[in-house]
Amino acid sequence: MKTLAPLCNLLLTIAVSVWTVLIWDPAPLAVMLAVEIALLAYAGQLRKLAKGLVGLLIVAAFFSVIQLPFDVAVSIAVASGLKMMVMTVAVLLMLGTTRLPSLTAALVSQVRIPYEYAFMFTSALRFMPDFIAESHAVREAQICRGYVQSSNPLKRIVAYAALVEPMVLRAITRSETMAMSLELRGFGSAKRTFTQQIAFRSQDYLVLTLIAVVTAVVIQYR
Amino acid sequence: MLEIQQVSFAYPGHAPALKNVSLSIEAGEFIGLAGRNGSGKTTLTRLMVGLGKPASGEVMLDGKPAKDGGPAVMARSVGYVFQNPDRQIFRDTVASEVAYGPEQMDWSDAERQSAVDDALNMTGLTEVAEAYPRALARSFRQRIAIASALALKPRLLILDEPTSGQDANEKMQLMELLGKLNQQGIGVILVTHDMEMLLEHTRRTVVLHLGEKVYDGPTVDLFADPAHDVSAWGLRVPDAAAIAAKLVQSTGAVRSIEELATRIQHQLGGKTDEDSGASV
Amino acid sequence: MDAVQFEDFSYHYPKTGNGLDQVTLSIPVGSFTVLAGANGSGKTTLCMAMTGLVPHFFGGSMSGQVRVDGQVTTDRPVSDIAAGVGFVMEDYESQLVALTVFDEVAFALENTAVPADLIRVQVAEALAAVGLTGLEERELSALSGGQKQRLAVASVLASQPKILVLDEPTSALDPEGSEDLYALLAQLNKEKGITVIVADHDLAQALPHADRMVVMESGRVALAGTLDEVLARMVSEEVYPAAVPALRRLKAALETETRKYSSWTSADEAAAEINASLPPMRRLSLSA
Numbered sequence: 001m002k003t004l005a006p007l008c009n010l011l012l013t014i015a016v017s018v019w020t021v022l023i024w025d026p027a028p029l030a031v032m033l034a035v036e037i038a039l040l041a042y043a044g045q046l047r048k049l050a051k052g053l054v055g056l057l058i059v060a061a062f063f064s065v066i067q068l069p070f071d072v073a074v075s076i077a078v079a080s081g082l083k084m085m086v087m088t089v090a091v092l093l094m095l096g097t098t099r100l101p102s103l104t105a106a107l108v109s110q111v112r113i114p115y116e117y118a119f120m121f122t123s124a125l126r127f128m129p130d131f132i133a134e135s136h137a138v139r140e141a142q143i144c145r146g147y148v149q150s151s152n153p154l155k156r157i158v159a160y161a162a163l164v165e166p167m168v169l170r171a172i173t174r175s176e177t178m179a180m181s182l183e184l185r186g187f188g189s190a191k192r193t194f195t196q197q198i199a200f201r202s203q204d205y206l207v208l209t210l211i212a213v214v215t216a217v218v219i220q221y222r
Numbered sequence: 223m224l225e226i227q228q229v230s231f232a233y234p235g236h237a238p239a240l241k242n243v244s245l246s247i248e249a250g251e252f253i254g255l256a257g258r259n260g261s262g263k264t265t266l267t268r269l270m271v272g273l274g275k276p277a278s279g280e281v282m283l284d285g286k287p288a289k290d291g292g293p294a295v296m297a298r299s300v301g302y303v304f305q306n307p308d309r310q311i312f313r314d315t316v317a318s319e320v321a322y323g324p325e326q327m328d329w330s331d332a333e334r335q336s337a338v339d340d341a342l343n344m345t346g347l348t349e350v351a352e353a354y355p356r357a358l359a360r361s362f363r364q365r366i367a368i369a370s371a372l373a374l375k376p377r378l379l380i381l382d383e384p385t386s387g388q389d390a391n392e393k394m395q396l397m398e399l400l401g402k403l404n405q406q407g408i409g410v411i412l413v414t415h416d417m418e419m420l421l422e423h424t425r426r427t428v429v430l431h432l433g434e435k436v437y438d439g440p441t442v443d444l445f446a447d448p449a450h451d452v453s454a455w456g457l458r459v460p461d462a463a464a465i466a467a468k469l470v471q472s473t474g475a476v477r478s479i480e481e482l483a484t485r486i487q488h489q490l491g492g493k494t495d496e497d498s499g500a501s502v
Numbered sequence: 503m504d505a506v507q508f509e510d511f512s513y514h515y516p517k518t519g520n521g522l523d524q525v526t527l528s529i530p531v532g533s534f535t536v537l538a539g540a541n542g543s544g545k546t547t548l549c550m551a552m553t554g555l556v557p558h559f560f561g562g563s564m565s566g567q568v569r570v571d572g573q574v575t576t577d578r579p580v581s582d583i584a585a586g587v588g589f590v591m592e593d594y595e596s597q598l599v600a601l602t603v604f605d606e607v608a609f610a611l612e613n614t615a616v617p618a619d620l621i622r623v624q625v626a627e628a629l630a631a632v633g634l635t636g637l638e639e640r641e642l643s644a645l646s647g648g649q650k651q652r653l654a655v656a657s658v659l660a661s662q663p664k665i666l667v668l669d670e671p672t673s674a675l676d677p678e679g680s681e682d683l684y685a686l687l688a689q690l691n692k693e694k695g696i697t698v699i700v701a702d703h704d705l706a707q708a709l710p711h712a713d714r715m716v717v718m719e720s721g722r723v724a725l726a727g728t729l730d731e732v733l734a735r736m737v738s739e740e741v742y743p744a745a746v747p748a749l750r751r752l753k754a755a756l757e758t759e760t761r762k763y764s765s766w767t768s769a770d771e772a773a774a775e776i777n778a779s780l781p782p783m784r785r786l787s788l789s790a
Contacts, residue, residue, distance in 0.1 A: 483752055
């Protein structure tokens with residue numbers, strides 16, 4: 001999937017979601033999940049996501065089991081759990097194999113979404129680690145003044161509230177600097193170049209054709 | 223008072239930040255900690271307040287391991303002033319900000335109030351006690367951070383590059399404050415890149431290089447002795463010391479340009495201030 | 503024509519009312535100017551006015567005008583001015599907006615619809631100028647403080663500006679890092695003729711490379727001119743005396759009506775001249 005055009009990856013993920021909605025038979029869903037996990041391993045993402053996947057499995061299993069007391073057929077309950085997993089893993093697979101700037105470029109030039117909206121996602125990702133680091137810094141400063149994390153969850157929540165103000169203020173200062181930086185660099189003009197490789201090539205058209213075929217089959221047999 | 227015994231430390235996934243560093247700090251010292259970015263200065267100071275545990279070796283406070291109590295207990299003896307004051311400020315008035323530390327302690331209200339008042343007094347913040355900290359200038363915010371640490375009545379104060387972003391006047395005021403605190407018996411450890419400041423105000427300097435301690439002794443000697451290749455450690459010899467080193471037979475070792483000027487004037491034939499035309 | 507000209511320029515921020523007061527100043531093309539002054543003296547506002555952010559971004563009130571490359575800043579949008587003036591802000595970390603090194607440097611060029619091939623060339627040049635070649639795909643969060651700073655410089659160099667303005671660029675750097683940065687700026691100044699304006703509290707680091715200096719005080723220009731002139735007047739008129747570099751303070755303390763020294767640029771030079779001026783009995787034979 002890493003070699004496909006970003007928009008193709010996106011369309012593939014959407015197609016998979018559509019199929020998952022239409023299919024109620026656990027067997028094909030299980031096969032889809034197995035294929036996705038194989039693709040994750042192939043893309044080198046499996047180790048990173050292993051913990052999250054286990055968590056997802058637990059949630060999906062819970063979701064399945066909880067339907068049984070309500071007179072739902074076992075196969076349907078199992079299918080619901082599988083659907084949840086297949087769709088989530090599909091999104092994870094897309095995010096793991098597509099560069100975000102490329103996806104942004106594709107959304108803007110091929111799908112005609114305004115650049116400002118797409119840019120919001122890149123910015124969020126860019127500043128996430130900084131904000132997390134900021135919260136750690138404030139917490140450490142508190143620790144150096146005698147703060148001990150309470151075993152009482154309520155007290156813990158109150159303690160977290162102390163972090164909010166400095167972080168919000170820092171966020172505001174940062175965003176002002178960022179806004180200046182954007183303005184200096186011509187952000188917001190109508191015409192824009194994208195240096196990312198987003199053009200469709202033969203393999204992308206091949207995948208699109210396969211998607212169309214599979215979708216037809218799924219609709220036929222539902 | 224504070225013993226660092228053969229401490230080694232590495233951040234997960236990185237090369238060791240500290241290798242077998244030993245250091246002994248008595249009460250009331252004024253120590254400079256110098257070295258390149260990445261030499262281990264910040265790591266060492268963090269271990270001194272109990273933020274993190276050494277991979278090997280021990281940090282001992284009054285003969286007991288620091289890791290037993292952790293940073294919350296260490297805070298009562300070793301105060302830490304982070305480089306960026308804004309990361310430490312989260313309350314709406316100066317007084318309540320400084321009161322945060324005492325509030326974490328099991329002290330009586332009267333004890334807490336007096337601790338806050340003393341801290342504000344020592345740092346000259348009494349007049350702005352009710353002000354909103356973020357509306358004040360950066361140098362004020364830094365003093366708030368210092369007062370917040372002082373409110374716990376520590377015996378040692380560690381400051382991580384407190385003069386970054388400060389103008390020349392603010393730097394002077396800060397060093398005056400630190401000198402005053404030191405005179406009152408509070409030990410000071412100053413992590414700094416400012417060589418002039420190091421020479422003029424600290425009595426002892428510890429230099430770290432690639433996680434190892436490469437110098438621990440009188441600050442004057444660090445720069446006066448030409449055998450020390452300080453530039454290899456990422457340091458710069460302050461002009462006063464460099465000139466004094468060349469003219470040492472005439473001037474001896476000096477700690478500031480002003481001191482150097484006085485000595486040279488002496489050598490030039492004891493010219494008085496009137497002849498000089500400029501005051502020193 | 504000067505690179506930047508302030509013509510009786512006054513400005514007040516909308517909320518605080520602080521700003522600049524009747525600033526008249528010329529920055530010659532190809533000069534390397536150091537901007538000094540206490541916190542709050544107007545250094546940052548002066549930098550902002552050179553890029554048009556003051557007044558376009560902040561609003562507020564102004565009188566007089568600022569000319570950059572001959573054109574008045576109020577006549578052009580900020581991005582237009584920015585094509586000729588690269589600005590590295592004090593909070594350079596927040597100035598970085600992309601995810602990877604390449605994306606960051608390419609950003610301004612992408613926004614102005616420069617063709618993709620040309621972007622690749624200009625990005626490569628900018629990265630080479632700051633010594634970050636090979637790190638194109640590195641994520642911003644994996645860079646050190648010094649690297650992020652050089653990245654900020656590269657990202658403004660990409661548009662090939664004729665003027666470079668930096669506001670307190672060395673606060674997070676150690677002495678070697680500062681030296682490297684100033685060496686880079688000096689190189690850009692001498693080899694490419696870029697006009698450099700740097701605001702810095704650490705004058706000792708900046709001055710060896712500069713030829714001009716401006717000292718700000720309460721929003722006004724207290725002193726402006728060649729390095730030598732300004733330093734001499736800082737001493738004689740006691741303007742921001744605490745910031746006068748060590749060698750200058752020494753020179754001022756030792757000079758008399760009859761005994762003058764040259765403008766030392768190094769400790770060795772000072773030691774040699776002082777030694778030469780000592781009475782013969784007290785002179786030392788100094789090693790090189």
